[in-house]
């Protein structure tokens with residue numbers, strides 16, 4: 001694939017494709033077709049996901065209706081209560097949530113939601129967007145099942161411009177009306193097998209879904225194109241380790257595609273390494289590798305970068321992407337990304353389009369990733385130890401909400 005062909009793929013997939021939607025399926029079929037054009041037979045493998053259709057979502061504050069989107073999978077309810085803005089989660093602030101509809105900063109993660117429930121909040125408000133942007137967009141959020149664990153209070157998401165107004169005006173009373181149908185739906189992984197000489201394999205992953213406002217060009221059609229490029233380099237060439245390419249669905253909804261894949265313990269036993277791509281090929285920014293592996297791999301990648309003239313910053317850590325469920329199953333996992341400086345490219349909004357992408361940078365990033373994959377796939381013995389060190393395990397516990405970060 002040359003850089004022009006890569007840019008065409010961005011143009012042909014310039015649409016929103018959230019996990020479990022018909023558009024996600026459309027993109028899965030597109031990827032399967034791209035594989036077929038290379039003579040490779042990929043398969044669409046469905047897995048169940050929670051879905052919801054909102055009937056009504058209304059936020060009223062002091063009698064004024066505030067534009068909002070209701071949280072999917074947060075149940076149906078109608079609550080009126082005093083409004084409270086939780087500025088921090090200190091012992092001074094948390095008890096003030098009791099009996100109130102609470103607005104929080106940032107994402108509603110597992111521990112924040114626990115804090116709200118434990119302190120008696122009756123509803124919640126989140127916000128996103130940017131007060132300096134021209135749009136009034138509101139992202140469609142969901143109360144993820146691993147966050148709610150079945151305990152649901154109604155919530156809405158609003159634009160940051162509305163949030164700042166609520167505080168400026170000194171809001172007193174809020175009302176949330178939320179009505180929705182919740183049901184089980186389907187998302188899908190696209191899986192391509194390229195068997196090797198031995199019965200063990202390297203798993204390459206990249207998610208192809210997007211968030212609700214985003215065309216997800218940079219995050220992460222770029223990685224999906226990267227996998228196509230790597231697969232193409234192996235066509236007709238024998239390799240020692242098997243390669244399994246997985247274009248993951250519903251990553252943006254909590255790594256659901258990779259989690260579904262990693263559930264099968266028997267398949268996992270034969271996986272020696274996971275190589276994950278999440279955001280590459282943007283016009284500006286530096287290249288990184290995050291190794292959820294023994295430290296030795298960080299040195300290997302650093303040396304390879306120097307050898308190939310590729311600037312690369314390598315760390316031993318957990319990356320918020322599809323590599324994490326693999327590492328959690330004991331499969332050494334490394335994520336690669338090119339990180340755009342925040343003022344040249346943002347994600348999870350309407351601005352993540354082909355305008356952020358560079359065909360030349362895509363080709364350069366994929367060339368490095370292909371070289372790395374070739375080396376691993378043709379190694380006499382996969383050099384990465386099949387063991388997750390304790391310091392990485394601790395980080396996995398925190399990332400996967402089994403332990404709370406003390407900071």
Ligand SMILES: [Zn+2]
Nearest residue numbers: 219220278279
């Ligand atoms: Zn991503």
